[in-house]
Amino acid sequence: TRKTAEEALRQSEEVFRSVLETVPSYILSVSRYHTIRFLNRTLPHLRMADVIGQNVVEFMAPESRETYREALERAFHTGEAQEFEGLALRPEGEPTPFLIRVGPVESGGEVESLTVVGVDISQRKETERALRESQEQLRHAQRLESVGRLAGGVAHDFNNLLTVIMSCSTAARDRVAQLPDEDALARHIQQIREASHRGTGLTQQLLAFARRQVVQPEVVDVNALISGAHGMLSRLLGADVEMLVGLDPGLWPVRIDPGQFEQVLINLAVNACDAMPQGGQLRIESSNLRGPAVPDDGEGGTGEWVRVVVTDTGAGMTPETLNLAFEPFFTTKEVGLGTGLGLSTCFGIVRKAGGSITAESVVGEGTTFRIDLPRSLETPRHEEASREGGGDGGTETVLLVEDDDAVRQVTRDVLEGGGYELLEASSGRQALERFRADDRRVHLLITDVVMPGMGGAELADELLSRDPDLKVLFLSGYSPDDGRLGELVDRGIDLVRKPFSDAELLTKVREVLEGHAVSSQKGATRGNGGHRT
Known part of the structure; x- marks a missing residue:
């Protein structure tokens, strides 16, 4: 009946109206003169009466209006649908990216009006931007990994060369020990030794950059580490930055890897230098602290701490930048000038x-960084004494x-x-054969870590399964991606960094054979155990 038909039409119109008002897109009907004839829902803060009859192009940002106008005209003239991305103006004036689709509506064989659908794509654009950033970070990380592998390999080879130079110069020094100090030959040998020690520092920096350094926490005097790095830090900062040091002479010892602590100082100094392009001051101070340390995660802790404070007089950071300072890959430097890994590396080390x-x-x-490290109850080992001392020998058999x-x-x-009695091998496989074939009991395995074929960690694992009482000492200045090496070191197997001096090697060999080296790695600290990771 007619009444039924009218009710069906009314319901159909109600459904159509509900759909139009519910869809998140803007749907418009646009006349031949680009004026708005219909809009499915009003814009925020605008009445429908303020929109109907207005030129639709005026709602676009100035830079998108010509593109919009051309798309409308093409649709009218060709009868073909058009699509483009442009910036629409919000009532508050902020341009918002929209995907615009234009479809012709024909009447009597001609395009009478256009249906325009506008989809807000700002969230999609933000997602695309975040994806591009993450992809760029991944590419950057892959480039860093490639450079790191190269740097690690170069440092490994240089460590081998420096080991030979240091040992041979020591032997030459001992041969000419009877000559007067002013003798030219003795001076030349001493210069070789000093140069090799400087080379050791350079290779450690390469390995620190490559994140391939062998991490060996030990009890250290932080003041000595700061003093030892003074010259290198001064060269990094340049002539325009004055470096001031204020160290507490009664500073407690701490347990940390010396090379990694030096890396923290380097990273902070580099950041400070970048923040002071016109020059300024960098101050490094140390002190003892009893009570709560400064919490970096809301936990804090009580105990006895050693505090190192690094302060610069640079440009400083906004609160927003400061909140992200320790995030990996976050940097305010120009592209190519910063990795965004410096402070995150410091955070991880500490x-x-x-x-x-x-x-x-x-x-x-300016900016101030505060580092709190738990006090160690042990006495620091004096590096130079062990490097230059004589070192004790023995009579055990060493492979x-x-x-x-x-x-x-x-x-x-x-x-x-x-x-010592020696068995030699140039590879892991050859070492297994020598171990099986020789009747003598091997007391100590001394092995390089990085070797072709069977590496040192795999060799040690194999020989320990045959003789659990075998002592093991690794020789390396380069840590490969070998989980087995980490497991063995965690179990207490010791390691000597290359390049090493004769005295260092002999001292460490004696410690390992007598069981002292393992216990020396397990020292106590006083502080907040909750900060351990």
């Missing part, structure tokens, strides 16, 4: 040592495995000079 690192900054005044002929030769000479 947390792994059981400590905390925090930052305060004021724009235009020496080293693929570099020159390093193996000088290491053998040092060990034989200390009274």
Whole structure:
């Protein structure tokens, strides 16, 4: 009936109206003169009467109006649908990206009007931007990984060369020990030794950059580490930045990897230098702290701490930048000038040592970093004494495995000079054969970590399964991506960094054979155990 038909039409119109008002897109009917004839829902803060009859192009941002106008005209003239992305104006004036679709409506064979659908794509654009950033970060990380592998490999080879140079110069020094100090030959030998020590520092920096350094926490005097890095930091900062140091002479010892602590100082100094392009001051201070450390995660802790404060007079950071300062890949530097990994690396190193690192900054005044490390109850080992001392020998049998002929030769000479009996091998497989074939009981395995074929960690694992009482000492200055090596070191197996001096090697060998080296790695600290990771 007619009444039924009218009710059906009314319901159909109601459904159509509900659909139009519910869809998140804007749907418009546009006349031949680009005026708005119909709009499914009004814009925020605008009445429908303020929109109907207005030129639709005027609702676009100025830079998108010509594109919109051309799309409308093409649709009218060709009768074909059009699509483009443009910026529409919000009532508050902010341009918003929209996907615009234009469809012709024909009447009598001609385009009478256009239906325009506008879809807000700002969220999609933000997602695309975030995806591009993450992809760029991934590419950047992959480039860093490639450079890191190259740097690690170069440092490994240089460490082998420096080991030979240091050992041979030590032997030459001992030969000419009877000559007067002013003798030219003795001076030249001493210069070789000093140059090799400087080279050691350079390779450690390469390995720190490559994140391939062997991490060995030990009890250290932070003041000595800061003083030792003073010259290098001054060169990094340049002539325009004055470096001031204020160290507490009664500073407690802490347990941390010396190379990693130096890396923290380097990263903070580089950041400070970048923040002071016109020059300024960098101040490093140390002090003892009793009570709560500065929490970096809301936890804090009580105990005894060593605090290191690094302060610059640079540009400072805004609160927003400060909140993101320790995030990986976050950087305010121009593309190509920063990795965004410096402060996140510092954060990881300090947390792994059981400590905390925090930052305060004021724009235009500078930035202060506070590092709190738990006090150690042990006495620091004096590096120079062990490096230059004589070192004790012994009579045990040692299996020496080293693929570099020159390093193996000088290491053998040092060990034989200390009274040890030697078995030699140039590879892991050859070492297994020597171990099986020789009747003598091997007391100590000394092996390089990085070797072709069977590496040092795999070799140690194999020999320990045959003789659980075997002592093991790794020789390396380069840490490969080998989980087995980490497991063995965690179990207490010791390691000597290349390049090493004769005295360091002999001292460490004696410690391992007598069981002292393992216990020395398990020292106590006093502080907040909750910060350990």
